[in-house]
Amino acid sequence: MSTADGTVLGNAQIFGGAPRNRAFNVVMLADGFTAAQQNDFNNACAAFVTAFTATPPFDELKPAINVFRVNVTSTDSGADDPTSTGGTGATPRTYFDSTFGSNGIRRLLTCNNTTALQTAAAQIPEFTVAIVVVNSTVYGGSGGSVGTYSLAGGATEIAIHEMGHTAFHLADEYPYYAGGAETGHDHHPAGEPAEPNVTTNTNRATLKWGWAVAATTAVPTMSNPACGTVDSRPSPVPTGTVGLFEGAHYYHCGAFRPEYDCKMRNLGVPFCRVCRQVIWNRIGPLATLQARARTPINVVARFPEHMDVFAVGADGRTMSNWWDVASGWAGWFHVSGGIASPGGAGSPVTAVARYAGHLDLFTVGTDNRVYSCWWDRASGWAGWFALPGIVCRPGSTVNVVSRYSDHLDLFTTASDGKIMSTWWDARTGWGSWFQISGGVAAAGSTVTAIARYPFHLDVFAVGTDNRVYSCWWDERSGWSSWFTVGNQSCRPDSTVTVVARFPDQLDLFTTAGNGSIMSTWWNARSGWGTWFPVSGGVASAGSPVTAIARYSNHLDLFTIGTDNRIYSTWWHDTTGWAGWFNVSGGVGKPGGQVAAISRVTEHIDLYTVGSDGLVYSTWWDGSGGWAGWFALGVT
Amino acid sequence: MPTNSGMELPTQKAVRLIFEYDGDTVRLVSQQDVEMAVTGFDMAGVDHPGYYVDTRDAAGATLARVAAHGAFAGSAEVFPEKPGDPITRVEIAAPKGAFTVVVPVTAAASHVAVTRVAPGAAGQAPRDASARGVSDAVTTDIATFPLTAPTQPASSGGTP
Numbered sequence: 033m034s035t036a037d038g039t040v041l042g043n044a045q046i047f048g049g050a051p052r053n054r055a056f057n058v059v060m061l062a063d064g065f066t067a068a069q070q071n072d073f074n075n076a077c078a079a080f081v082t083a084f085t086a087t088p089p090f091d092e093l094k095p096a097i098n099v100f101r102v103n104v105t106s107t108d109s110g111a112d113d114p115t116s117t118g119g120t121g122a123t124p125r126t127y128f129d130s131t132f133g134s135n136g137i138r139r140l141l142t143c144n145n146t147t148a149l150q151t152a153a154a155q156i157p158e159f160t161v162a163i164v165v166v167n168s169t170v171y172g173g174s175g176g177s178v179g180t181y182s183l184a185g186g187a188t189e190i191a192i193h194e195m196g197h198t199a200f201h202l203a204d205e206y207p208y209y210a211g212g213a214e215t216g217h218d219h220h221p222a223g224e225p226a227e228p229n230v231t232t233n234t235n236r237a238t239l240k241w242g243w244a245v246a247a248t249t250a251v252p253t254m255s256n257p258a259c260g261t262v263d264s265r266p267s268p269v270p271t272g273t274v275g276l277f278e279g280a281h282y283y284h285c286g287a288f289r290p291e292y293d294c295k296m297r298n299l300g301v302p303f304c305r306v307c308r309q310v311i312w313n314r315i316g317p318l319a320t321l322q323a324r325a326r327t328p329i330n331v332v333a334r335f336p337e338h339m340d341v342f343a344v345g346a347d348g349r350t351m352s353n354w355w356d357v358a359s360g361w362a363g364w365f366h367v368s369g370g371i372a373s374p375g376g377a378g379s380p381v382t383a384v385a386r387y388a389g390h391l392d393l394f395t396v397g398t399d400n401r402v403y404s405c406w407w408d409r410a411s412g413w414a415g416w417f418a419l420p421g422i423v424c425r426p427g428s429t430v431n432v433v434s435r436y437s438d439h440l441d442l443f444t445t446a447s448d449g450k451i452m453s454t455w456w457d458a459r460t461g462w463g464s465w466f467q468i469s470g471g472v473a474a475a476g477s478t479v480t481a482i483a484r485y486p487f488h489l490d491v492f493a494v495g496t497d498n499r500v501y502s503c504w505w506d507e508r509s510g511w512s513s514w515f516t517v518g519n520q521s522c523r524p525d526s527t528v529t530v531v532a533r534f535p536d537q538l539d540l541f542t543t544a545g546n547g548s549i550m551s552t553w554w555n556a557r558s559g560w561g562t563w564f565p566v567s568g569g570v571a572s573a574g575s576p577v578t579a580i581a582r583y584s585n586h587l588d589l590f591t592i593g594t595d596n597r598i599y600s601t602w603w604h605d606t607t608g609w610a611g612w613f614n615v616s617g618g619v620g621k622p623g624g625q626v627a628a629i630s631r632v633t634e635h636i637d638l639y640t641v642g643s644d645g646l647v648y649s650t651w652w653d654g655s656g657g658w659a660g661w662f663a664l665g666v667t
Numbered sequence: 668m669p670t671n672s673g674m675e676l677p678t679q680k681a682v683r684l685i686f687e688y689d690g691d692t693v694r695l696v697s698q699q700d701v702e703m704a705v706t707g708f709d710m711a712g713v714d715h716p717g718y719y720v721d722t723r724d725a726a727g728a729t730l731a732r733v734a735a736h737g738a739f740a741g742s743a744e745v746f747p748e749k750p751g752d753p754i755t756r757v758e759i760a761a762p763k764g765a766f767t768v769v770v771p772v773t774a775a776a777s778h779v780a781v782t783r784v785a786p787g788a789a790g791q792a793p794r795d796a797s798a799r800g801v802s803d804a805v806t807t808d809i810a811t812f813p814l815t816a817p818t819q820p821a822s823s824g825g826t827p
Contacts, residue, residue: 053703135757137745145765146696149685153767157683158703171748177737177766190746193754201736204744204754211753223786226715282756300750318704359771363704666704 035147038127041070041103043155047081048098052158054666056199056315058084058099059152059159063128063143064167067105076165076183077101083188087295089308096319102155104128111141111166111182119170130166130180141172141180148178161199163191189299196296196303200311203227205289205297205304207279212262219259220286228310229296230281231288241290241306243368243405243415244274252276252288259285267292274305309369317363320663321353321647322346326377326574328429329627329639329647334385336631341639341664342381342393343647344372350381350395350416353647353664360667364647368405370416371398375426376476376525377574377623382430386437394430394442399423402430402444419454421465423447429478435486443479443491448472451479451493469503471514472496476525484535492517492528492540500528500542518552520563521545527576534584541566541577541589549577549591567601569612570594574623582630590615590626590638598626598640616650616658619643639664682772682814684720684779687765688739693781693810701769716804719782720768722814724775731771735781738766772814780811 048055060080062073081099084090090097106126113119117133128147134140143164152162163179166172173181175194181187196202203225209217224232233239236251245251253275256263263279273291280289280297289297294304303311323329323343330342337357345351350370354362372395373379379396386392389409395416397403400423403416423446424430430444438458446452451471455463468491473479477494484490487507495501500517522528522542529541536556544550549569553561566589571577575592582588585605593599598618603609620626620640627639634654642648648661681703685696718735742756770779784804 135743135759137757139748140743140745140757142743146685146687149765149767150697153683153685153697153699157699157701171746173746175737175744176740176764184748186750187746193746194744198737201734204756206754208753209756211755223716226717297754298751299746299754 034129034144035127037108037125037129038104038106040127040151040155041105043100043102045098045100046074046077047085048094050096050098050318052098052156054318055096055098055158055160056093056318057156057159057161058097058195059156059162060099060101061128061148061151061162061164062102062104062106062167063130063164064106064108064110064124064126065104066107066109069109069167070103070105072167072183073103073165074101080163080165080188080191084192087192088302089312090315093312093315093319096315100156100159102151104151106167109167111168111170113138113168113170128164130164132168132170132172134174138170139172140174141166141168141170141182142174143178143180145176145178161195163195186299189295193295193299196307196311200307200314201227202296202307202310203230203281205230205280205294206282207256207262207284207287207289209282212284217283218285220281220283225281225287227281229290229294229304229306231276232286234276234288238411239276241274241309243370243413244290244305244309245276245415246274249273249275252278254278254292256285272305305369309366313365317353317365317666319364320665321351321364322645323351323641323647324348324374324378325621325641325645326623326625327641328377328380328576328625329641330381330383331627331629331637331639332383332385332391333629333631334388334391339629339631339637340383340385340391341627341647341649342367342383343639343641344378344380344395346645348372348374348378348398350393352381355667361665363666364664367393368413368415370395370403370405372396373398373400373424373426373428375428377427377625379424379427380429382432384432384434384440386434386440392432392434392440394432396424396426396428396430396444400426400428400447402442419462419465421454422452425449425475431479431481433481433483433489435483435489441481441483441489443468443481445473445477445479445493449475449496451491453491469511469513471501471503474498474522474524474526478527480528480530482530482532482538484532484538490530490538492530494522494524494526494528494542498522498524498526498545500540517560518563520550520552522550523547523573525574529577529579531579531581531587533581533587537584539579539581539587541579543571543575543577547571547573547594549589567609567611569599569601572596572620572622572624576625578626578628580628580630580636582633582636588628588630588636590628592620592622592624592626592640596620596622596624596643598638616660618648618650618661621645680772681769683767683769684812685765685767686720686735686738686781689763690761691739691809695779695810695812696765698812698815703769716784716786718809719784719806720770721780721782722770722772722776723778723780723811725777730773730776733768733770735766735768738764738781739783740764776814778811778813781809783807783809 108124112131114133115121117138128143130143171184173190179194276288281287290306291304391407489505538554
């Protein structure tokens with residue numbers, strides 16, 4: 033019974049169309065199917081695909097999933113079934129040498145894992161998981177590095193549960209080792225399990241799935257009053273509630289699972305919210321991101337060789353991808369389960385790095401409240417938490433400025449248009465939201481802010497009369513009144529973009545009522561200039577102008593034009609404004625935004641949502657000029 | 668998005684390794700160059716107890732670490748035939764089997780090591796500690812194997 037007992041016929045892709053090198057590739061191998069029985073194997077694979085791709089969250093991740101079957105003939109049909117474990121005594125000659133009765137238990141169906149892995153690698157080198165389908169109606173299966181299951185009813189559930197271990201590193205959530213009557217499993221040993229779906233930690237603030245636990249859910253949610261036995265009481269909370277349920281990881285007490293039930297606890301039930309998220313963040317990054325059409329993208333360079341990009345998916349998920357010079361792009365992942373508010377362009381995720389090992393994120397949630405979360409190099413991602421005291425306009429932007437590393441200033445618009453701010457300071461925590469000097473913004477206008485000095489803020493917005501307004505805050509004098517910047521009339525939903533090439537200079541950009549791209553400036557010595565059109569450029573309705581200053585005497589501008597192409601121009605003090613040009617043939621979404629960052633002076637990275645709804649990037653380098661656009665995914 | 672020079676992100680160079688084990692005896696069965704994206708590095712945690720495969724340079728410095736999930740399993744799951752009956756586990760007297768990992772490789776990678784990370788003398792993280800970073804863990808090499816050429820990256824690795 034070995035590879036001499038059969039032949040590998042070849043493989044066929046039976047599901048998916050993702051590029052193999054950027055996909056979750058499932059390989060199904062036949063064992064105990066004779067040449068005449070290959071169609072039975074094909075049917076079993078088709079049934080698995082139906083069950084697998086209907087199981088959340090795999091149903092949402094189909095664009096990144098491929099399933100292949102590898103047809104292998106065996107000399108005989110079936111699998112070994114020793115009489116010592118109640119079997120028939122059959123000893124068929126099969127390619128992968130599958131056998132029931134492993135370890136003295138008939139239902140424990142195993143195969144030659146080495147042969148299975150070698151065959152899978154030879155047929156589909158990029159495979160993620162290998163599953164052996166055994167031609168027997170006797171119930172059985174097993175997990176580990178190769179999943180094995182038979183044709184008995186319900187055995188596909190074994191394959192999906194085992195995939196949870198093999199591909200997603202999920203722990204078993206059942207609270208017993210041998211069904212509950214065992215000894216030595218009353219209390220989980222000290223120490224935090226590595227797996228993402230079990231914990232010994234009862235601290236809500238540091239709970240690894242804290243992002244999924246509602247503030248109103250008790251923690252622990254269910255405690256076992258008698259650790260000598262398994263807690264078999266019904267759930268005290270509705271199905272789907274995420275909290276801390278005692279009894280997990282083979283122990284009656286001391287270890288907790290996220291929900292009352294989960295496929296990692298019982299076959300035949302859905303994966304819990306936390307396991308779904310883990311699976312999503314393992315497969316999702318393999319795909320490109322279908323984004324909200326006009327979502328503003330945010331990019332932060334915590335240091336020059338690293339970028340963190342934030343966008344909102346078409347389904348509202350708060351998404352991120354990161355690039356590091358050493359490892360390339362990590363792929364899109366869902367940040368702490370967040371969903372951003374729709375409305376207008378949709379609330380973006382804004383981010384700031386107060387220092388290289390830390391990120392603070394902000395967005396407006398679907399309840400139009402302001403939410404924040406953070407990432408820290410030492411502790412990873414925290415959950416989203418609400419900043420109380422404000423209800424925003426749907427789709428509002430929360431802009432953030434860090435004047436120094438222990439301080440944040442936030443700006444947004446309330447549901448009645450009031451221009452609002454709050455702050456966080458490491459010494460005092462979060463302040464209360466307050467209206468800035470009685471200001472009210474036009475519908476759709478965002479509030480922008482800049483800190484030219486650590487003790488000074490300049491704030492800009494389009495007012496209800498569609499004029500550009502500004503005010504400032506200074507540590508010595510507090511908030512000023514709002515004043516109009518010239519007499520420029522804007523589109524009501526315009527953004528006023530501001531850049532400080534040096535501390536005593538501001539350059540402003542916005543769009544006039546007819547879409548013309550307008551600019552003015554302020555200088556500490558000469559005061560405000562007059563508004564002027566920038567090289568005749570006209571922006572797509574709703575598109576903001578993005579500006580960066582690579583040098584104190586140089587500006588680069590980006591926007592989406594009325595033909596939806598992505599345009600750029602630049603200003604240099606010795607040559608003035610250049611004409612607008614299309615960046616690498618790129619086409620964006622009407623009203624979309626172009627995000628830009630200069631990590632080093634002779635380099636620009638751009639991000640936008642392309643005409644097909646995917647997030648794209650390109651770059652300019654002083655030595656090589658503009659590169660082509662590429663869909664952002666995983667390297 | 669129409670472009671004037673449509674580009675594909677380059678895929679990181681990687682090697683698939685298949686190991687066979689019988690107790691603590693490990694054999695490298697095959698190594699195969701493969702171009703595929705590997706996600707989820709941020710989920711593995713750092714130095715949690717378990718088995719890992721490290722890629723190392725000639726001086727022994729670790730370049731990358733990938734968890735070897737399911738390797739050296741000392742127990743097996745037994746699934747119930749009747750829905751609602753408990754899944755159980757049984758001890759395996761003599762762990763024996765195979766596992767595979769895909770490890771990213773760079774030009775500096777010279778060999779791989781199968782390692783065991785065990786809790787350190789000070790024990791594991793306290794009950795309310797973060798899930799990440801058991802800092803006093805002890806790493807032991809079970810076996811090392813040379814990487815065979817070619818493993819040169821095809822490109823500089825996605826630098827925009």
